Amino acid sequence: MTASIEHSQGLVIQGFQAPLALKDFKLIAFDMDSTLINIECIDEIADAAGRKAEVAAITEAAMRGEITDFKDSLRRRVSLLKGVSVSALHEVFEQRLRLNPGAKNLVDTCKAHGMKVLLVSGGFTFFADRVCEMLNIDFSRSNVLGIENGVLTGQVVDQAWGDICDGAEKRKMLLHICAQMGISSSQAIAMGDGANDLLMMGEAGLSVAYHAKPKVREQAMVAINEGGLDRLLEVVKV
8 A cells, every 4th residue: 555644633644645525325334333433332331340341351352353253252252241231231321322423424424425424343232223213223243142131141132144243244235235226335334443444444435434443543544533423524525
């Protein structure tokens, strides 16, 4: 990839000449945790169980790309949540989860210009479904936490499409929605912050790193290192 250029403070581009036109894109795909929203939900659930340090260390290593088997790392972390009350999930959503700055403006702008929005998350449907409702997101894929008698079982529940939404599944879902829409993946934008977003970002016509891990910033065409998600609109013009 060509040398990176600081387009403006905290906004770095590489591999293309800005500005691009929003009308040339038909789909935008977002990771959820630490991209669309301000937290890693699994770490905050673990906080309720008194195991945040243990779980967060695995999350951080996975997002940096130091743990290559995301599925295994997720199963390990979820197993540590066994016995946590569902009320802890409600507390995380109501008290801790917030949309990241610029999320609503970016999503609303994209939708106003005829684009569809996809959320693909290695996190959980409990939060993803609520975030989709908040932002009127069109498509989503995420993981289901096992719950019995009001507490977490410590397992991830298999779904019709497979077991766990990892980097490969994010890529697959992006391509599936592109095919469903009758568009090329070059007409998609993909935004993420962690190593498990790279496969999806690699398929998209425009890859965007948001306050991301170094490995992700290095490979993305756009890196938003300061400010909100809607800084993308500085290089992709309406």
